[in-house]
Amino acid sequence: MPATSPPDGAVQMAATDRTRLRRLPEQGSHRTADLHAVLDAGFVCHLGLVVDDWPMVVPTTYGRSGDLLFLHGSVASRSLRAAKVSTPVCVTVTHIDGLVLARSLFEHSVNYRCAVVYGVPDFVGDAVEKLEGLRVISDQVAPGQWEYARPPSARELAATTVLRLALDEASVKIRSGPPDDGDGPDTDLDLWAGEIPLRTVRLDPVADPTLRAGIRPPSHLSDGNPAPGSISRHDLS
């Protein structure tokens, strides 16, 4: 499979100066479906913000609902609040799919899917909306747990920060397939070329050592239903 083609049809996100794809535009896309697919395949993003004129990048969990991204804001909430009431952020989600090993070191690459979202998030204040945002995040990180585990108390909900970001300005880059030097002079060399796929796998659940005897993992954990972007070890055999 060659590198992803340029977007055709269904171009729904307008390219801004920031999201216009300059380098390797053939790997880029502004299709909403591509954006949603990359976002839905993960649950940890890298949230970038500016603090005292310096960039700051922290990982946090997220979930998507329609054209909204909800971020668990605790890690960055202090910096976000310190920065400004309305502070611009960049949210980047990256999946590493494989090592691309070419005949030349220059053509070595990585197969990946990456979504970059720009915007000014708001802190979700309303308790009902915050609960809904947390549900979206929880469903993306660990499907089934929202219905299974004990819900947040009013105190716990107040202690939790949720950020909401509209998916208005975003771009997607995807590289897949073999190296790009398969039609060049380096094919005359006696060198192997190809891809080493990388996958995230879920191992079997490990019970909390303090778990009372006789409590089994619920079916949504033990019967597959893997975390986004992961596959069960049993799928590999």
Add this chain to the structure above:
Amino acid sequence: MPATSPPDGAVQMAATDRTRLRRLPEQGSHRTADLHAVLDAGFVCHLGLVVDDWPMVVPTTYGRSGDLLFLHGSVASRSLRAAKVSTPVCVTVTHIDGLVLARSLFEHSVNYRCAVVYGVPDFVGDAVEKLEGLRVISDQVAPGQWEYARPPSARELAATTVLRLALDEASVKIRSGPPDDGDGPDTDLDLWAGEIPLRTVRLDPVADPTLRAGIRPPSHLSDGNPAPGSISRHDLS
């Protein structure tokens, strides 16, 4: 295993205002050995910079050599050069090790290792130094390929951007082990709690469709020697 203890002994990185660990400091470390271990376990970082007062976060490959980080700068090089000759960056490396499923949704968490490095990188200009930087990156992404594949030509070397960043200001956060509510009142609930470990695995090499017949993958690819942070599928059985 409980969450990582606060650093003891061998504290070699001074905490700056930025890297002082405020939230959940029991998960933090300023030990150089911890920093190196987290950096060495991966090969893709998220590089944050400020462009026109906005944060920008892009993934790129990297390698560590001693107290230096080398970054493959092409993805961000245009923005870096546009930003300023000396532009501050934040480099974040994150490994997601597992889902932490508690009795309460509030105590749900993620097991992870994360390194955050701040600094002002320089573009490596000297050809010999650039080659050395690329070797460091290559050895981290795909050990063995630097000796095996065709070396960069002078033209290819000139077309490649390498950034060098000193590991002067950094912090590490690590969370591991079971959920934190194993000694609270929620243990009375009939709810399972524990961890679902996540691992990155390397699948078997996939040959380029244009590969000439009879060329086998070199031993450093087929005999293990996995990419940092990954394990072979065969290690799982």
